[in-house]
Structure formats: structure tokens, C-alpha cells
Amino acid sequence: MLRTNRILLAWIFCTAGLAGETLVLENFTLIDGNGGPPLANAAMVITEGRIKWIGAKAGLKTPSGAERRDLTGKFVTPGIINLHSHLGNGVDLTQDPKNFTPENLARQLALYASYGVTSTVSMGSDQDLIYAVRTAQRRGRPKETRIFTAGRGFTGPAGYPTSAPGMKGVPYEVSSVEEVKKNVAELAGKKVDLVKIWVDDHLGKERKIPMELSKAIIAEATMRKIKVAAHVFYLDDSKELVNAGLRALAHSVRDKEVDDGLISVMKTKGAYQIPTLTREISTFFFAKPGELVNDPYFTRGLSPSLAALLKTPEFQKRMLADPDYLHGAEWLAMAKKNLKKLSDAGVKIGFGTDTGPPRRFQGFFEQWEMELMVDAGMTPLQVITSASKTAAEYLGESKNLGTLQAGKWADLIVLAKNPLDNIKNTRSIETVLIAGRKAN
Secondary structure, rough: OOHHHHHHHHHHHOOOOOOOOEEEEEEEEEEEOOOOOOEHHHHEEOOOEEEEEEHHHOOOOOOOOOEEOOOOOOOEEEEEEEEEEOOOEEEEEEEEEOOOOOHHHHHHHHHHHHEEEEEEOOOOOOOOOOHHHHHHOOOOOOOOEEEEEEEEEOOOOOOOOOOOOOOOOOEEOOHHHHHHHHHHHHHHOOOOOOOOOOOOOOOOOOOOOOOOHHHHHHHHHOOOOEEEEHOOOOOOOHHHHOOOOOOEEOOOOOOOOOOHHHHHHHHHOOOOEOOOOHHOOOOHHHOOOOHHHHHHOOOOOOOOOHHHOOHHHHHHHHOOOOOOOOHHHHHHHEEEEEEEEHHHHHOOOOOOOOOOOOOOOOOOOHHHHHOOOOOOOOOHHHHHHHHOOOOOHOOOOOOOOOOOOOOOOEEEEEEOOOOOOOOOHHHHEEEEOOOOOEEO
């Protein structure tokens, strides 16, 4: 406990701002996250971490004593907001609640930030440490990825995903409406940013939470003005949950093509789709990873031992033998088809990846998710908007985050190349700022 308190005090100290600090960025092309055309020869004034002014360079009035940075030839976008991750429990390919330490949490937040992820939602596998770190961040100006949390998620007794290694005892396993009320009240007392439900039986191999309990969770959380997201797989479940007031599908529908019934209710209710395409690719890709295992942009986020392991024939054979390998490519194809259909129909598309568990690599997968979303048929501008403006809207954080506008936190990425020409140019990161300061 003493060690934890020391680390948290250090976190609070590092998030403190410098009074009167002003930074001017100038001569860049602005992609502000609102979905409109880029603005060439732009400028931005950042004071104490917030955007004071932004617009065409011709209108810039540089404050006295400001630090100026010339970004000629660069492109500035909002930081990535990831609506689906799992913090703290993962180390290499091991998932265990024992890993949920201040050190591991700090390492993961710094890793996310290095890949341009400036905010992330930890989706239902957290411990109380998460609240202390979140509080410390919100007292000042973090230099690492901002935390939003669902605390502990919900499933039924011995329900999915409690059979997965390291997941037993992580979510609430509710068997009655009374338990639902008690546990939602506990989460509300901790001021969670949202509530998470796992609604899946893993192709009939596991237990799924009864629908009446999922509806009770949605009702209790909604009564307390807390939004609910659900891990889903099946179209029928998704329709029923959205009809009951679910605010986000935390994965794509993968059993069949989405229909007009789901599209209609999602638009009517204002529900969001969070595709997590990289979740599907993780089920089969590393059996035959090709040259990715030699790509320094990928391997820089791995421990040396893990980077070496992924190259071995033994590991790849193990991945070939995984039961999900047989279905993963089909799941990905269906998820991409459904993403295109939902996006074209005007359903709100949030951005998320489900990174953190084994083989879902934090930071790199957020970049890969963008590429897969474009492969599915979205434009680079739509994807950037999904990961900024739309994601912030889902979180209820549009006042502070999501787009690069006056009054909001200066959470942004400086790129060497134009991401609207090629979405993979989001990887040409030169600087990441969180609250106007260079990320750790």
C-alpha cells in the first residue's frame, strides 16, 4: 500500500500544470476531427494545456512569451480515443489480476500514448487502483493516456468470459435482479464512466448471461444516468439489447449480416457501434504472421522475449491449433461487411479495439484498426472522425475532448504524412501531446 501511494503521489505531481504556460503551433495542416476538409497553413495557441485559439495562420496573434513551434509540412489530428481496451491485467501473453499494479498500468498508458492513443476506456476488468489513477489524472494534466473505466463488468454465474485464463472473479457474476441493483449501485458510487456486460456463449461452448438480467443492468444503470455497452456476437441479442436501451455494441455482430431492424433501432435509440476488427484478426493472424513480426513499428511495443516468441514455429503451430483459428477469418469478414453497412446507413461508429488481452497488442492494434476500417469501406476522414469526435460524444466528453477546437484539451498528434492520402500515414507520428505536453 505504501508503494502504491508513493506512485500515485508521483502521478499527481506529474499531472500538475505550469501556470501561464503557452505554446504556439504554426504552419501545419489541420484535420480537426469534425469531419470537414483539412485547413492548410493553420495555427494553434495552447495555454495551460487547453486550446485558446485555433484557425488560419493569417489570424494568429502570438501571445507574449509563448513558446513557438514551426510545423511546416506536418499534419495535426486529434489524439485517438479508444472506446474498448482492457488495462492492467496483461503482461506479454499472460492475463492475470495479479498484474494489475501501478507499474504495469503506467507502462501500458505510456505505450498507448506513444502510438497516438490519448484516451482509452478500460472495459470491465478493472480493480480499485484504476479509480485512484483516474482521479489523479483529472486533478491536473496527465502526460500519459487518459483513463475512462467501466470498473467491473457483468456476466451470469460461471458465464463467459470467466472460463478464460485470468478472468475468474474479474466480472460480477449475477444471478438475480437484487444482485444487479446492489452491484450497479456499487459502480455508481465509484463514478464509473460506463457499465459493461458480456453477452456471449462463445458458439454455445459457455454460459451466457440471461437476457432478463442484461435488461435489468441496463435499466438500473440508465436510471443512474450511466451508459451501458455490451460485448455481443449475435444479431438477435444485439437487437434486443439496443431495444432495451443499450448505448453501444462493444463488438461487431458476427453471426450474420445486420438487417434493417437493427439499423433502425440503433438510429432511433442513438446507439453506437464499436467494431473491434483487430479483435477478430488476433484469433488467426499470428498462426501465419508473415513479415509483421519483423516490423520495428510493431515490435517496439513488445518485450524482447515476446517478440522472439512470435517468430517461432512452435508458437505459430499453437495458434493453428486454437479453436478460434477456424472461425476468425469468417468473423472478420462479417464484421467488416457489417461495419460498412452500418456506416453507410448513418449509424454512429465509435472506435475501439479490445486491446490488452493476449495477442491484442496495445498501441499497434489501434493503428491497425484504422487500416482495417478503411479496408471495410470507410474513408480515412470517417475513421479519424470515429476515433475523435464520435468517440468523445459517446463518452459525453465533447466539451473537453475529441476535436481540436478552442476550449478543449490539446490532445493531438503531429504527423509527418497526410493520413487522408493513406490511412497508414497515421503511423508517421512525430509528437503526441496530451493536455498540451509531450506524452511520456
